[in-house]
Amino acid sequence: MKDDKKEVSRREVLIGAGTIAAGAAVMSTGITGLVSKAKASGDAAYPYKKLDVNEVGRIAHETYFTKFCAETVLTGLFKPLAASVGEPYASFPLNSVFWAHGGLMGWGTACGTLIGAGTAVGLITAGDSKKVTTSGGRAPVAVGEAIINDVIAFYASENLPQYKPAAGQAKYEIKNQSISDTPICHISVGKWMDKEDVKFFGIERKERCARLSADIAMYTAKLLNEWADGTYKPRNEPLANALDNQITSQGNCSECHGDNVPTAKGA
Numbered sequence: 418m419k420d421d422k423k424e425v426s427r428r429e430v431l432i433g434a435g436t437i438a439a440g441a442a443v444m445s446t447g448i449t450g451l452v453s454k455a456k457a458s459g460d461a462a463y464p465y466k467k468l469d470v471n472e473v474g475r476i477a478h479e480t481y482f483t484k485f486c487a488e489t490v491l492t493g494l495f496k497p498l499a500a501s502v503g504e505p506y507a508s509f510p511l512n513s514v515f516w517a518h519g520g521l522m523g524w525g526t527a528c529g530t531l532i533g534a535g536t537a538v539g540l541i542t543a544g545d546s547k548k549v550t551t552s553g554g555r556a557p558v559a560v561g562e563a564i565i566n567d568v569i570a571f572y573a574s575e576n577l578p579q580y581k582p583a584a585g586q587a588k589y590e591i592k593n594q595s596i597s598d599t600p601i602c603h604i605s606v607g608k609w610m611d612k613e614d615v616k617f618f619g620i621e622r623k624e625r626c627a628r629l630s631a632d633i634a635m636y637t638a639k640l641l642n643e644w645a646d647g648t649y650k651p652r653n654e655p656l657a658n659a660l661d662n663q664i665t666s667q668g669n670c671s672e673c674h675g676d677n678v679p680t681a682k683g684a
């Protein structure tokens with residue numbers, strides 16, 4: 418009983434004053450339920466229950482056409498958790514990451530799928546302060562950082578999109594996959610548009626980004642499921658790009674610098 422009280426006050430602090438509706442929703446889900454689910458992931462704020470990866474992909478693909486990349490990936494992950502866990506997922510303002518579409522409001526920087534995935538992973542793993550790295554890795558990081566680092570590496574190194582919508586769900590039949598070598602929206606979508614020979618403002622490109630959103634949401638769910646099982650191990654060395662190049666970077670230097678890749682001071 419004492420523990421339950423402690424849980425409530427922590428929740429109230431996390432939610433912040435003034436959001437009475439959210440607080441009331443937590444009360445109605447039942448505090449004991451919240452505590453036991455919280456135990457499973459080690460985080461009281463955003464208790465995690467293992468996701469059905471295929472359901473995540475289906476929700477993400479269908480959500481993309483109205484919500485675009487960032488909100489779509491967050492929806493793919495949080496909508497099933499709203500059903501299986503309840504609060505705080507049920508009242509989470511998914512549109513709080515909408516702005517990240519088009520690589521942050523069309524500026525073509527980081528792909529919005531990664532902002533959505535990173536937001537989910539950050540919230541879900543916030544209570545897990547365990548540091549991890551690869552064998553021989555130079556920088557131990559929080560487990561959530563390692564997970565999102567692996568999601569970014571997957572984005573940059575895989576042939577995408579891979580997701581195949583169920584019959585009747587595709588708005589266009591995609592012919593090509595491409596490897597971006599970077600998490601940058603502009604380069605990722607540009608390489609694919611070039612290969613597929615389509616324009617940006619068309620249903621063909623939207624179908625590609627819808628499938629890619631499903632891929633990223635599904636891969637994130639897969640790693641979160643491993644984390645919940647206690648079997649997650651980082652696949653890629655955290656912060657390797659920055660440490661190797663002595664500047665925040667990706668692996669595709671020559672695409673912009675040609676043969677004259679500068680060497681950073683300190684390298």
Ligand code: HEC
Nearest residue numbers: 662664666667668669670671672673674678679680681682
């Ligand atoms: C998306 C394009 C792009 C990619 C990819 C890229 N760079 Fe750069 N980089 C730039 C631009 C633009 C600048 C600004 C300075 C300039 O014009 O040289 C810059 C600046 C730098 C600088 C600091 C300026 C200098 O001359 O010392 C270094 C060092 C550097 N890049 C190294 C790298 C390395 C190493 C990689 C690969 C790991 C890389 N870059 C990948 C575009 C890129």
